[in-house]
Amino acid sequence: MTSHHRPRPLHRNMLAAAVTTALGVGLFLVGGLALAPWQVSPGGQASPSLDQAGAAPGGDPLSAAITTLQAQLRQTPQDPQALATLGLEYVQQAKNTADPSYYPKAEAVLERSLALQKTDNFTAQGGMAALENARHHFTAALGWARQAVAVNPYNSTLYGTLADAFTQLGRYDQAADAVQRMVDLKPGAPSLARASYVAELRGDIATARHDMQRALQDSASPTDEAFAYYYLGQLAFNNGDPKAALAQARQGLAVAPTYTPLLQAKAQAEAALGQTDAAIADLTQATARVPQPEYVLELGELDQSLGRTAQATEQYQLFRAEQQLFTDNGVTPDSDAALFEADHGNPQTALAIARAGIRTRPFLETHDALAWALHLNNLDHQALAESDQALAQGTRNALFHYHRALIQLALGDTTSARAELTTTLAINPHFNPLDAPRAHSLLSDPHPKSR
Numbered sequence: 001m002t003s004h005h006r007p008r009p010l011h012r013n014m015l016a017a018a019v020t021t022a023l024g025v026g027l028f029l030v031g032g033l034a035l036a037p038w039q040v041s042p043g044g045q046a047s048p049s050l051d052q053a054g055a056a057p058g059g060d061p062l063s064a065a066i067t068t069l070q071a072q073l074r075q076t077p078q079d080p081q082a083l084a085t086l087g088l089e090y091v092q093q094a095k096n097t098a099d100p101s102y103y104p105k106a107e108a109v110l111e112r113s114l115a116l117q118k119t120d121n122f123t124a125q126g127g128m129a130a131l132e133n134a135r136h137h138f139t140a141a142l143g144w145a146r147q148a149v150a151v152n153p154y155n156s157t158l159y160g161t162l163a164d165a166f167t168q169l170g171r172y173d174q175a176a177d178a179v180q181r182m183v184d185l186k187p188g189a190p191s192l193a194r195a196s197y198v199a200e201l202r203g204d205i206a207t208a209r210h211d212m213q214r215a216l217q218d219s220a221s222p223t224d225e226a227f228a229y230y231y232l233g234q235l236a237f238n239n240g241d242p243k244a245a246l247a248q249a250r251q252g253l254a255v256a257p258t259y260t261p262l263l264q265a266k267a268q269a270e271a272a273l274g275q276t277d278a279a280i281a282d283l284t285q286a287t288a289r290v291p292q293p294e295y296v297l298e299l300g301e302l303d304q305s306l307g308r309t310a311q312a313t314e315q316y317q318l319f320r321a322e323q324q325l326f327t328d329n330g331v332t333p334d335s336d337a338a339l340f341e342a343d344h345g346n347p348q349t350a351l352a353i354a355r356a357g358i359r360t361r362p363f364l365e366t367h368d369a370l371a372w373a374l375h376l377n378n379l380d381h382q383a384l385a386e387s388d389q390a391l392a393q394g395t396r397n398a399l400f401h402y403h404r405a406l407i408q409l410a411l412g413d414t415t416s417a418r419a420e421l422t423t424t425l426a427i428n429p430h431f432n433p434l435d436a437p438r439a440h441s442l443l444s445d446p447h448p449k450s451r
Helices: 061-075 080-097 102-116 122-134 138-151 156-168 172-185 189-201 205-217 222-238 242-255 260-272 276-289 293-305 309-328 335-344 347-360 364-376 380-390 398-410 414-427 435-444
Strands: none
Touching (some): 061 080, 080 122, 122 156, 138 156, 156 189, 189 205, 260 276, 260 293, 293 309, 293 335, 335 364, 347 364, 364 380, 398 414
16 A cells, blocks of 8 residues: 555555555565466466556456456365466455455465365465455465565566565665566566666666666566556656656556546656646546545545545545554554644554554565654654655655654754755655755755744
8 A cells, every 4th residue: 555655565466467555565566566467367378468457358357267267166166276366366466456354255265275186286385465456464475475476586577576575675786686586587578667666766766767767678468568657757746747647647548548546646646747627637537437545535625635625535544444454464564644633633543553663564665654653743853763764775766755854843953954844855755745945944944933
């Protein structure tokens, strides 16, 4: 479950049919980066490309594949590979529909597969890794991914799952090694997309853009092209170029009109360019298609920035309800839930969520969320230490620098705070419809205050 200003999940279709990042993680997920079945679909045909809403020209092939597998298993209920593939499809359907009730279903069939085939069942082991990544159980995901790789060390997609878990556990060098192994085994769109993300985390935007351009060139379907256009647009937006981001979104929608993430990206760029009516319309349509929590939150914050208080309140209530639904279905809340509580709810609740989250997901965005929650609870020296961790990789993230600036203001370090605000706006002057205007205001104020 990842939001509009935080690192994002990779998409299933890019990864040969790939998982996430989940609110907070994409969404990247979501949470974390995505993995999809490396198996072929029933009948031996490769799975067709899907958009994030599970849509593709001519219908919903993922739902059709699930129906086919269910029918097959009614005839042969002891087929471990069919069960494993169904589990993977359930994980993906949860992401496509923002319906986490598919996660318990996935766990049930994957466990049945593993009970029936206890050894050499890398499909089910990889499926469990994908499921645990999606539920933000990253230590468990790492264990399953390692088991799967031990069985099949030549499957590139398994290294993607391994990399996802390492990334969310803050083990960035090991994640990079896993991605490099993935590229070595199968250089193509799935591995290049992850290589792009590795570079982005390190602040190397030129390499990230280059690798994503290569992923675009290697796209095997219109939806894979749309995926690449989406993340090329996100690289542009997150680095202060909403015009380029809008152009990428439009190019992607011309290729795959039903690809919902591109509609959200288009709205994001439109809002930054002052085209707020179009942004509201596009984001409303995106949330109607797929009520991903990050889309709901983005719409609420855009509404609030425009003085549409009733509409914003409605979106925030929906976000809370979705968070509860995800929690009820086994997804561990972390950075997105903490930031929402910090910005729109209860700072004490935010701190409790962030402290719990850092134990299970010591990823850079969780460090940032904890830093912000600590700041709002007047624990600014601790907050600064967490901000150090959030920025330790050199990641170019305007929100991280904005949070750091306000922490420094609270500590009385106005000079450093001004430098951080300058960096924030140099990276992306439109990083958030609520926080970006405040960053501009603080920088122009001769006597800025953090609260």
